[in-house]
Amino acid sequence: MNLLASLRYLVALHEHRHFGRAAQACHITQPALSNALRALEKEFGVVVVRRGRSFEGFTPEGERVLASAQRMLHEHQVLQQDLSSDAAHPRGTLRLGAVPTAMPILARFAAQLQARHPGIVPVALSMSSQAIEAGLESISLDLALGYTERMPARGGQLRAWPQYVEHYFLLRRADSLQGRGLQIGQPIGWAEAAAQPLCLLTPEMHNRSLVDGAFRSAGATVLPAMETDSVLTLALSVVAGNLCSVLPGALVDAVRGHDGLEALPLVGPVLTTPIGFMSHRQVQPTRALDAALALAQDTDWLQHATAHSGLLTASQR
Numbered sequence: 127m128n129l130l131a132s133l134r135y136l137v138a139l140h141e142h143r144h145f146g147r148a149a150q151a152c153h154i155t156q157p158a159l160s161n162a163l164r165a166l167e168k169e170f171g172v173v174v175v176r177r178g179r180s181f182e183g184f185t186p187e188g189e190r191v192l193a194s195a196q197r198m199l200h201e202h203q204v205l206q207q208d209l210s211s212d213a214a215h216p217r218g219t220l221r222l223g224a225v226p227t228a229m230p231i232l233a234r235f236a237a238q239l240q241a242r243h244p245g246i247v248p249v250a251l252s253m254s255s256q257a258i259e260a261g262l263e264s265i266s267l268d269l270a271l272g273y274t275e276r277m278p279a280r281g282g283q284l285r286a287w288p289q290y291v292e293h294y295f296l297l298r299r300a301d302s303l304q305g306r307g308l309q310i311g312q313p314i315g316w317a318e319a320a321a322q323p324l325c326l327l328t329p330e331m332h333n334r335s336l337v338d339g340a341f342r343s344a345g346a347t348v349l350p351a352m353e354t355d356s357v358l359t360l361a362l363s364v365v366a367g368n369l370c371s372v373l374p375g376a377l378v379d380a381v382r383g384h385d386g387l388e389a390l391p392l393v394g395p396v397l398t399t400p401i402g403f404m405s406h407r408q409v410q411p412t413r414a415l416d417a418a419l420a421l422a423q424d425t426d427w428l429q430h431a432t433a434h435s436g437l438l439t440a441s442q443r
Contacts, residue, residue, distance in 0.1 A: 130202065132166045133195035135159050136174070140192055141266055145181055166191070200265045200409060207413045216413035217245035223253040223261055224271040226357040227292065227333050227373075228401055230380040231431055232271050238430075239421050246414045255332040259284075262406050268415045269422075273332060274402040285407045287422045290435040292374040292399040294337070295389040296322065297364045297381070308382045308389060315394040320346035322370040325363040328355045337372050340397040374399075376435045401435070 138148040139159070149159040167174045174188035175181070184192055203218065211217035220239075224232035229252050236248035253261065255276055261267035262284060274286045296319045300309070320341055326348070327334040341348050351369055354360060361381050363369045378389045403422045405415065421427050 129166075129169070130199070132162045132169075133199055135162050136166065136192060136195050137199060137264075137266065139163070139175070139181065140184070140264065143181055196265045204410050204412050211245060211413050213413065213416070215245055216243050216417045218412060218414045219247045219249060220412070220414040220418055221249045221251070221261075221266065221268045222270065222418075223251045223258045223267045225255055225258065225273060225332065226252050226327075226355075227377060228271045229357065230376045231289070231401075231435055234430070234434065235271070235418075235421065235427070238427065239418055242421065243414075243417050246417060254330075258404075262404060265406060265409055268405065268412065269418055270404050271401060272404060274400050274404065276332070277404065283407055284404045286402040286404050287419065288400060288402040289422070289428065290401055290431045292376070292397075292401055292435065294340070294392045294397050295373055295375065295378050296370055296392055297361070297373050297378060297387060297389050298322070298370040299364060299368070299386055300388040308378070308384060308387045311388045311390045313393040314390040316340050316344035316392055317346040317394070319370070319372065319390075319392060320344070320348045323351040323368060324348065325352040325354060325360055325369045325371045326350040327357070327360065328353045331355060333374070336397065336399055340392070340395060343395050374435075379434045 135148065135152055135154075138151050139145065142148040142151060145159060146156050149156040152159060163175055170187075170191060172187040172191075173185050174191050176183050176185055176188075207216065207218040222232060222236060229250070232250050236250045240246055240248055251267075253267075253270070255272055258267065258270040258272050259276070262270055271289065274288065277284050277286060296314050300311075326337065329335075329338075338348070352363060354363070357373075357377055360371045360373060361377060364371050364387065365381070365384055372392065373389075381387060403419075405411070405419070411419070
């Protein structure tokens with residue numbers, strides 16, 4: 127049995143919580159994955175996986191094996207990158223996560239990182255805040271871009287590099303602006319915005335809780351005309367129909383090329399949310415992660431991130 131491969135299968139099962147999806151992610155058949163996990167259990171002399179008609183989780187012993195597997199695979203990655211590259215020319219895969227509203231910034235970051243270091247292969251994933259925190263804790267993510275205000279709840283496990291501050295806009299169609307590209311209009315109050323036909327994110331998403339809090343602060347009750355868990359759908363619902371949407375500046379910037387759209391800064395209150403990169407405090411960084419952290423602290427990059435993240439009007443600077 128290839129122990130390292132079996133440990134990878136175990137970690138994949140933890141990430142996907144499903145035998146079939148874990149096998150697919152590992153490019154093997156489901157029976158091959160199951161056989162490898164049974165061999166792993168035989169190797170350690172304990173039951174690792176709770177099985178029913180489907181995956182039911184890990185036994186207490188399995189949780190200990192999983193934690194060791196995560197550490198071992200990370201150490202293997204660190205060693206592999208150390209042997210195959212040097213500090214000036216890092217090589218290897220880097221797993222990056224971002225909350226959906228920050229994906230436009232993460233995409234720019236990953237592209238700049240790859241241009242600076244062609245040996246690095248970024249994997250950019252859109253994830254919920256909870257999934258990001260779990261990924262950093264389990265070392266399945268190297269670096270994540272998200273809401274740093276949530277960090278105190280993680281017991282000091284994470285460290286952060288501030289990047290920018292989210293500001294919010296009401297995005298709407300304005301037929302009088304056809305042919306003029308995206309325009310930045312006059313500020314609008316949250317209470318007034320609540321009366322518009324809105325497409326908003328679904329309630330379980332952290333960004334929606336922030337937006338709902340702003341509406342409550344303005345004394346407004348919101349009944350969305352449409353809900354989605356996709357930030358792309360938020361923008362497209364405005365482009366395609368008569369709906370409006372509440373978007374952070376990074377997403378407003380991403381639709382800058384669409385004619386007939388107007389973004390109105392939301393005020394009363396002005397909602398600002400700090401966004402930063404996060405990594406696990408106690409994990410030894412790979413060469414690829416060291417390179418990414420250097421870029422995350424680069425002055426030119428930080429200016430670029432700020433310019434594309436919503437500081438679009440003097441009234442919100």
